[in-house]
Amino acid sequence: MAIHRGLLSSLRWRTRITLWTAAVLAGLVVVSFAKLAELALHAFTLLAQGRPWVTFILTPAIGMTAVWCTRRYFSGIQGSGIPQVIAATKLVSQGGEISKLVSIRIAIGKIVVGAFALLGGFSAGREGPSVQVAASIMHASHRLLPHSRALRPADLILAGGAAGVAAAFNTPLAGIVFAIEELGRRLETRTSGVLISTIILSGLVSIALLGNYNYFGQFSVLPQSASIIMPVLAGGVLCGLLGGAFSWLMLWPQKAKDFPLWVWRRNHPVRFAGICGLLVAVIGWAGDGLSFGTGYEVTKQAASGALELPWHASITRFLATIVSYYSGIPGGIFAPSLAVGGALGATLSPLLPDAGGTAPFMALCMAGFLAAVTQSPITAAIIVMEMIDGHEMVIGLMAVSFIANVVSSRLSPELYQHLALDWMPAHREWHASAPDKPD
Structure with missing residues (x-):
């Protein structure tokens, strides 16, 4: 009995370490995506500054190239990425094929083509794409778990999507709420603790590398009445x-x-x-x-x-x-x-x-x-x-x-x-x- 408990405890810790490693990797990738997006936007600003005519050539050309690449090499990355993650959580529970929704190929395409689209000045964000990227990384980690039944693939996709929100916005709490409110509408009690820890860990990686409240600063607000x-x-x-x-x-x-x-x-x-x-x-x-x-x-x-x-x-x-x-x-x-x-x-x-x-x-x-x-x-x-x-x-x-x-x-x-x-x-x-x- 003691040996059985020891093996069970070992499996649990190996599962946690695998998930936490994947969560850290997801956070690092999302932060890298953020930096790449910033570089693309900065490059667009430099190209268009003082030359408004440039946008009439650059933006259509970038848009056409991005869509061609999407359809030719990375089908499944178009748009936000959040609908794909929602669909993946449902399809994987039914035994459906989800490689065109969440995969390492999808993550690479989303980052590269997504940042390239921002080079054209399109009014788009990287947060939804970060959800699909992080969900793809967490889903890929399922095959590395010591026991394939330790966690359901749908739960890993859900946790990855929420980790993407946490890392993209530097908001761990929002990532947890997003998992419950939008992606999965629930968290299974048996696995919620370890999944929530992966979401928080991705958010903390982003905070550690980018700083807290990175975007708008601290608002000066009078006492509410x-x-x-x-x-x-x-x-x-x-x-x-x-x-x-x-x-x-x-x-x-x-x-x-x-x-x-x-x-x-x-x-x-x-x-x-x-x-x-x-x-x-x-x-x-x-x-x-x-x-x-x-x-x-x-x-x-x-x-x-x-x-x-x-x-x-x-x-x-x-x-x-x-x-x-x-x-x-x-x-x-x-x-x-x-x-x-x-x-x-x-x-x-x-x-x-x-x-x-x-x-x-x-x-x-x-x-x-x-x-x-x-x-x-x-x-x-x-x-x-x-x-x-x-x-x-x-x-x-x-x-x-x-x-x-x-x-x-x-x-x-x-x-x-x-x-x-x-x-x-x-x-x-x-x-x-x-x-x-x-x-």
């Missing part, structure tokens, strides 16, 4: 409406597959990406270049008071992000959604003096818009709270996120869950065989 109620209500309703519209537009190609535009996109994906790149360049030119890239730097400068955003900043970012998604490049919507919300808050804050200033209302709108788009209100609130070190704003952030979520859900279904259907074989086969019908 009942006066915040009106800004929370206004921000929640407005962000809910705009976020719901954003989500509906993201799902439009899925729900209107026979619409001529989407039929042409399916038949000519590379040319379509070139047109989208041209539109992104036009929007960027019309918006003084504020809609290019992830939006982190612009939002950070606006929050600190170093940059006064024009009234159209949220509109151009909104449009550029939608068009970037339609193009089919690998890229997420987390960062651009935060940028849309931040720009909206900066524009409207003078109309709401009770908000406590520009930066606090920007934070509320960032959480509200992200919650409306993803319909994951707790994740949105915690991501913003951790990114700004704004624990004193937690009640306001939670409230605005839940209000925005309620409003958004009346306009559009859950974004990632519905996008995941496109990666489920049964759903694709049904649409292929379904008779034509009015939308």
Whole structure:
């Protein structure tokens, strides 16, 4: 009996060490991806600075090349990556094939082509892609476990996706919440402890290498009082409406597959990406270049008071992000959604003096818009709270996120869950065989 217990304990510790090693590796890869993305954005800025005509050539060319590479060598990396991870957790539980959703090949393609797309100035983020990258690494670690039944593959994919959020945002707590709220909707009691530890470890690797609250700095917030109620209500309703519209537009190609535009996109994906790149360049030119890239730097400068955003900043970012998604490049919507919300808050804050200033209302709108788009209100609130070190704003952030979520859900279904259907074989086969019908 003692020998049996010793073997069991040895297996458990070998399992933990394997998972923790994979978690550290996932964190390192996500951090490296972040640095590569920053280099790509910096290179784009240098190329376009003082030469606005460059974007009209560079952005379409990058878009077409990225989509061609995606379809030729890395099918499965297009878009955010979160829908692929959701689909993978469901398919692997059914014994389905998931190598085109999560694998080392997918991780490499997501990083290389995703960073390359940012070189073209597309309005896309790396957080969603980081989810797919980390999930791929954690799934690959399953074959290295001392016992194949120690953990289910679906649980490893879920933990990897959440670790990607933790490492990408430097927010371990948000990664845990994201695993429960969006990816898996549950954590099995038997394995939750070791899986949560892998999520936290990936986040800590990111914090150790990049520093804590790396993006927006620490917001200076006045003590919260009942006066915040009106800004929370206004921000929640407005962000809910705009976020719901954003989500509906993201799902439009899925729900209107026979619409001529989407039929042409399916038949000519590379040319379509070139047109989208041209539109992104036009929007960027019309918006003084504020809609290019992830939006982190612009939002950070606006929050600190170093940059006064024009009234159209949220509109151009909104449009550029939608068009970037339609193009089919690998890229997420987390960062651009935060940028849309931040720009909206900066524009409207003078109309709401009770908000406590520009930066606090920007934070509320960032959480509200992200919650409306993803319909994951707790994740949105915690991501913003951790990114700004704004624990004193937690009640306001939670409230605005839940209000925005309620409003958004009346306009559009859950974004990632519905996008995941496109990666489920049964759903694709049904649409292929379904008779034509009015939308």
